[in-house]
Amino acid sequence: MAKSNKPIVWGLFAAGxxxxxxxxxxxxxxxxxxxxxxxxxxLSYDNLRAFAGHWFGGLVVFxxxxxxxxxxAHRLRVTLHDFGVRADGLVxxxxxxxxxxxxxxxxxxxxxx
Amino acid sequence: xSAHGKPYVREVSRYGWFFRSPRYLRYMAxxxxxxxIGLHALLLIVxxxxxxxxxxxxxxxxxxxxSPAGVVLQLLILAFAVYHSTSWFNVTPKAMPVxxxxxxxxxxxxxxxxxxxxxxxxxxxxxxxxxx
Numbered sequence: 001m002a003k004s005n006k007p008i009v010w011g012l013f014a015a016g017x018x019x020x021x022x023x024x025x026x027x028x029x030x031x032x033x034x035x036x037x038x039x040x041x042x043l044s045y046d047n048l049r050a051f052a053g054h055w056f057g058g059l060v061v062f063x064x065x066x067x068x069x070x071x072x073a074h075r076l077r078v079t080l081h082d083f084g085v086r087a088d089g090l091v092x093x094x095x096x097x098x099x100x101x102x103x104x105x106x107x108x109x110x111x112x113x
Numbered sequence: 114x115s116a117h118g119k120p121y122v123r124e125v126s127r128y129g130w131f132f133r134s135p136r137y138l139r140y141m142a143x144x145x146x147x148x149x150i151g152l153h154a155l156l157l158i159v160x161x162x163x164x165x166x167x168x169x170x171x172x173x174x175x176x177x178x179x180s181p182a183g184v185v186l187q188l189l190i191l192a193f194a195v196y197h198s199t200s201w202f203n204v205t206p207k208a209m210p211v212x213x214x215x216x217x218x219x220x221x222x223x224x225x226x227x228x229x230x231x232x233x234x235x236x237x238x239x240x241x242x243x244x245x
Contacts, residue, residue, distance in 0.1 A: 014208070020150055021201040021227075024194040026235035028153065030242050031160075032187050035179040041243025045171045048164060061161070068154045075147035082144060084128040102158055109161040 009074060016071025019064055053113040065106045073099035143200040149193035156190070202227035 030040055042048055051057040073095040080091050131137040163174035177183050205227050206220030239245065 017197070017201050020194070021198040022231055022234040023238060024150065024153055025191060025198060026238035027157075028187055028191040028194060029235070030239060030244070031156075031178055032184065032191070033244065034175060035184045038244065040239075043175070043242070045164075045168045047243075048171070052161065052164060061157075065154055065157060068150060068157075072147045072151035072154060075144060076151065079141075079144040079147060082131070082141065102154060105158050106161060109158070109165045112165040113161075 012067065012070045013074040016067035016069075017075075019067045020071055023064065024068075049113055052110060058110045058113075062103075062106055062110060066103045069099040069102045142196065146193045146197035146200070149190045150197060152186075153190050153194065156186075198231060202231065 030043070033040055034043065042051060052061055077088070077091050077095045081088060085091060131141040160174060163170045178187070202224055206218075206223045209223075211218040211223060
């Protein structure tokens, strides 16, 4: 059988979709609450800095964002095809590069905290 | 060429095909959630950037987050994120069927377990973040 990197691409897409399905709505509620007068303890500068600056908290944030970005990038590639864009090679490079850039930025900002 | 003449090829529009059936439209809505998941990732990265810029920057970010535009943006992302979650969990029996002995676990059980897990995970996130 021909070697293919499809299982890895799809596996990361599925992992990202699952992580996103479980966590994204709750994360949005968390950041929406301050607008309605409820300030989550974690969102104060000192607490969030302590959480994201800790190696474990940072690793969790990094892992979640990497998977989210990969999921969105891969699905966008397929969706653009569905919308009639046929330049898959170019689209693939663009979306995966965007995901990689986002992941690198995440790592950079986490290390800067 | 076949001996039976020209094969019939149904014409499918390359661009507007998904308006042909509500089923296709639901599929496209599901796929388009990725744009909003990407937007949310971007929002989180900006949050990390502002956090790493220091206290004033973070507090400025919180002000933006609670502005009308910030709330509308987050509610929009939330709507698509919830659609992503439900559409994702609803296909889990097809994506990973569970075989017990000679029978497949009923799809409703697998979907139900995911919804229960979703509730637990959401409550856990809000609890760990000190909302209650």
